Amino acid sequence: xxxxxxxxxxxxxxxxxxxxxxxxxxxxxxxxxxxxxxxxxxxxxxxxxxxxxxxxxxxxxxxxxxxxxxxxxxxxxxxxxxxxxxxxxxxxxxxxxxxxxxxxxxxxxxxxxxx
Amino acid sequence: xxxxxxxxxxxxxxxxxxxxxxxxxxxxxxxxxxxxxxxxxxxxxxxxxxxxxxxxxxxxxxxxxxxxxxxxxxxxxxxxxxxxxxxxxxxxxxxxxxxxxxxxxxxxxxxxxxxxxxx
Numbered sequence: 001x002x003x004x005x006x007x008x009x010x011x012x013x014x015x016x017x018x019x020x021x022x023x024x025x026x027x028x029x030x031x032x033x034x035x036x037x038x039x040x041x042x043x044x045x046x047x048x049x050x051x052x053x054x055x056x057x058x059x060x061x062x063x064x065x066x067x068x069x070x071x072x073x074x075x076x077x078x079x080x081x082x083x084x085x086x087x088x089x090x091x092x093x094x095x096x097x098x099x100x101x102x103x104x105x106x107x108x109x110x111x112x113x114x115x
Numbered sequence: 116x117x118x119x120x121x122x123x124x125x126x127x128x129x130x131x132x133x134x135x136x137x138x139x140x141x142x143x144x145x146x147x148x149x150x151x152x153x154x155x156x157x158x159x160x161x162x163x164x165x166x167x168x169x170x171x172x173x174x175x176x177x178x179x180x181x182x183x184x185x186x187x188x189x190x191x192x193x194x195x196x197x198x199x200x201x202x203x204x205x206x207x208x209x210x211x212x213x214x215x216x217x218x219x220x221x222x223x224x225x226x227x228x229x230x231x232x233x234x
Contacts, residue, residue: 036225043121043208043225044159089158103223105158 003027006090006106014114017080021109023073023090031093035064035075038087038108047075047088080113087111118142119211121226128199129234135195136229138209144189145211149223150182153206165192199233206230 005024013019025033029052036044048057048064050073056065061078077084090106118141128134138148147166151159163173163184171184183195192211196203208228 041206041228041230043119043210043228045225102161107158 003104004090004092004106006088006109008109009107010110010112012112012114013080015080015082018076018078019080019111021075021077021088021090021111023075023106025071025073025090025092025104027092027094027104028068028071029095031095033064033066033073034091034093035062035073036089036091038089040086044089044091077111080111082113082115085111085113119145119209119224119226121207121209121229123229124227125230125232127232127234130200131198133195133197134199134231135193136207136209136231138192138194138211138226140190140211140213140224143211143213143215145192146189146214147212148186148192149210149212150184150192150194151208151210153208153228159208162194196231199231201233204231204233 003026007022011019032049032051034049035047037047038044047062048059050057050064050066054066063076066073075088087108087110089108092104120139120141122137126134149164150162152162153159161174162177162182163171165171165184165186167186167189173179181197183197186192206228209226210223212223
């Protein structure tokens with residue numbers, strides 16, 4: 001079982017609508033949880049980063065929430081735009097120790113925003 | 116934010132040739148860089164961790180003699196795919212760790228990726 005599970009696997013919404021992507025994790029505690037946006041054929045770009053003690057973090061139209069009790073995070077996108085079409089990846093960094101490269105990646109949610 | 120570049124952005128080569136991919140941190144010195152591989156519709160898979168001035172640490176299942184990593188300076192790491200075969204076709208992404216982040220939380224930045232197609 002993956003330590004970071006994302007849902008839905010894919011999502012299609014109309015331009016201007018809101019949407020929420022989910023991330024369930026088993027890594028606990030963790031150093032931080034990040035949401036990345038990855039455009040097709042590009043590297044991931046960080047949207048938000050939250051420590052274990054934070055509940056919410058916003059970046060423009062992107063708002064991430066974290067519930068450490070239920071081990072869930074969500075990424076809410078407001079007033080979607082065509083340029084929001086991408087894969088959104090939830091990434092958890094285990095507690096300090098070991099290689100910093102051992103980020104635990106979710107498989108991502110592929111979002112398509114249609115006009 | 117910090118910028119990590121990769122070159123080339125895409126490459127097509129014949130089977131049996133070697134391909135070198137460069138990863139540069141443009142506005143910070145990266146003591147550690149990471150190389151990932153991503154197949155279509157899959158997550159990024161860590162291949163190796165590259166520390167400046169020392170040998171790279173490879174993940175289980177990654178052939179160190181096939182994927183040569185050199186981290187000769189604090190701003191440059193290279194990945195050489197030796198004797199490439201069609202199954203090596205993938206999207207290769209590097210990331211660099213900023214040991215002195217301006218944002219105290221964000222320490223790792225990804226490059227834009229290099230798409231390799233081996234014919």
